[in-house]
Amino acid sequence: MIPTKYSQLTFGFFLSIFMSCVVSGVSVLNTTGWVDGFLNMWMTAWFKSWIVAFPTVLVVDLSPGRLIPSSVKQTVFIRDGGKCVECGSSDNLHFDHILPYSKGGTSYSAENVQILCARHNLSKSAKIL
């Protein structure tokens, strides 16, 4: 079993390869047309685009890890009875990472997600900072 963090890295790696492949292929084809040496230019452009694309994809793609999938939200909502686990309020609810995402907490497991009202969510983030 690969930890979620690393599988995202792997996903970003392959996504960046795929994206840069397509984008560089199209842009080389667009500028030079289908000429001899196209494949060579494509490979060079691909490699250069990938160097840029990989870190970009990591930054862009890893951040959605903060987002909690709706299946997890449903599980948590039912488990916590649709109210703040601290005070039972049902106004202004937020899904909260028990172990913060920035500290390696996962969004993909209901175990690490709880429902908090805005007030408790804010007081919790203040404590972590």
Ligand SMILES: [Zn+2]
């Ligand atoms: Zn509360």
